[in-house]
Amino acid sequence: MAKETTHPVHRKVTINDIARECAVSRATVSLVLRGSPLVNKHTRARVEEELRRQGYVYNRAAANLRRRTSSSIALVLNDLANPFFAEFAAGVDAAVGDAGFITLLGCTSESSTRELAVLGSLIEHGPAGIILSPAEGSNAQQVLAALGPRTPLLLFNREPGGNLPEYAHWDLLMLDNQRGMRLATEHLITRGHRRIAFFGGHRDSSSCYQRHAGYVEAMQMAGLPIEPHWQVECAPTRIDAAGSTAALFEHAPAPTAAVCYNDAVALGLMLGLNQRGLRPGRDFAVTGFDDIAEASMSMPPLTTLVAAPRARGRQAAELLLQRLHDTALHTRRTVAPVHLVIRESSCPPPAS
């Protein structure tokens, strides 16, 4: 069979093919590719024409190997299906792309076992750095073992369990959960509420813990009591929240308002309230956390804390990229501010 037939079924075009055809050396072609000023105008033109003609595509892996560089950032998420993280991922990818890197994706589905497997697989592809939103039950030592001490890591949203080995200088980007929830609680207090519940989430997740702390802080500063049955735990999903609504009203005195762990929970609670014949935003005040897309569109529109996940994504990428430029940089714990957006769900208490 002939070396090449009509159909272009050949192997990939390399720098060598171009060099041969142009009767120059590999090195010259390489210089052209990188836009070096060293190469003569006419040579450059000839080579560029040939690159086009043969449909050459740059092999970045080969270049990275020789230069001992990397052009990728790994992004490992506990839950891509959650719109909050999806937006975050979009932000990361945009910033990573702008910096000339590409994003390697890994999803852990909230399983720390998968997390280790995913990290182990990604690390073999030699990312320049990793952005990790830890799964529940993620363990710092294990993560370190899977990664080695060399790869820069930025932790987003929560800290893995177990104490961080101090020689692993990992950067952190967190939301200001405590202050956010304090603001929401204070807002309800200002509106005249005195019996305020904290609704949803699991207290053993660090973000829920922090948000709860903000709630307690605001209540204590206002000198308001907290009843045990005003603190209802449930999975951070709409369904679970709707189903847990009753718990708020099992004992007297019932609350007149609730700050919710996040928007999903808040929307679920509003659903549950409706089912009990209570109109959220009129008979009972509700606040959320995150400001997901539906928050402003719900009935009634939801008072919540804007976390701006896309902007957080950009920020995470930028923090990591800075760390790449300066490995010696001091470890940073960044706390992103959140701000309260007041909508109709946070009514004053009923006149009764």
Next chain:
Amino acid sequence: MAKETTHPVHRKVTINDIARECAVSRATVSLVLRGSPLVNKHTRARVEEELRRQGYVYNRAAANLRRRTSSSIALVLNDLANPFFAEFAAGVDAAVGDAGFITLLGCTSESSTRELAVLGSLIEHGPAGIILSPAEGSNAQQVLAALGPRTPLLLFNREPGGNLPEYAHWDLLMLDNQRGMRLATEHLITRGHRRIAFFGGHRDSSSCYQRHAGYVEAMQMAGLPIEPHWQVECAPTRIDAAGSTAALFEHAPAPTAAVCYNDAVALGLMLGLNQRGLRPGRDFAVTGFDDIAEASMSMPPLTTLVAAPRARGRQAAELLLQRLHDTALHTRRTVAPVHLVIRESSCPPPAS
């Protein structure tokens, strides 16, 4: 300075380092890494111990270079922030990971210009194949030019504009939009509606076009007329849909039901109806498309078509992986079925 000091700040550990320390050749270490049965039990044990000791991590890029293989799949999405695509991405990543590949992510933000840039960047990393959900205005010729004829491509959700060059054998995975919308329309007809609107989306997107065709088909089969003002176009977002509600009622006769382009539009329409004092699910019937998470939790719960984006993601990945195994495989156009899930939003027409 000593060869190694206290802190492990050295360059990466390679197969050579291991070989030297074990006094064997590179080749042997390589065989151990790949679990070859050729290597002696004791040698293997020694090498494996040394691998652990030095914290070796496999350099897959180098291996891929030599073997002329690839271990990544590129996933290019028009809109990651959309929960439908986020779920899809999660499904792709899971299946891709199961097959021992990793996912390279690229977002185009619905811009065909960015799409070309993203494809150009990804292709340099040599993915084994690409899954592409085209941006609006994406053009087949340009995509082909950015990709070259070699890289297997699977198109999801919509077809790029321009006629496909026939020598580019691209696989397709689409939703059964037309049949889905026919089912929804027929369901409303069965419930007793005779004046049914088609609401939302832009007719120039192929998915909207197909869904509209399904609507028309069902109406014609039932011998029902379609008034021009029952066909309202708007951006596929909640806000736009809510704002376009009035258009349905500007002229007589007003419809008693609407099939909506997708769930976001349907939820927006329900909002708009509420604002007009009409209760969706009692005074006016509404259906959606996609079955996003909120659909079952809305007030009232939304009758819609289940597209199962996560399963579609898995399917897309599997179709592509099959194509990798058999390049000669006949080009496939796969149409994923959707099924109707009936909830309370699709009430019968008011008695009047």
Next chain:
DNA sequence: GTTATATTTTTGATCGATCCAATGAGCCCA
């Protein structure tokens, strides 16, 4: 015409792995 200087191009090693053909060791049996 020769030396010096600037410009352009090339040679050969290299990154970290894999492949192939060749080699060495150990064993059995004639």
Next chain:
DNA sequence: TGGGCTCATTGGATCGATCAAAAATATAAC
């Protein structure tokens, strides 16, 4: 003792790019 055979191991070339230093060519200076 050596030929044949299996079992383990190895050297050297290779993938597609880059780099450093050397070489070739052109231009300028005297």
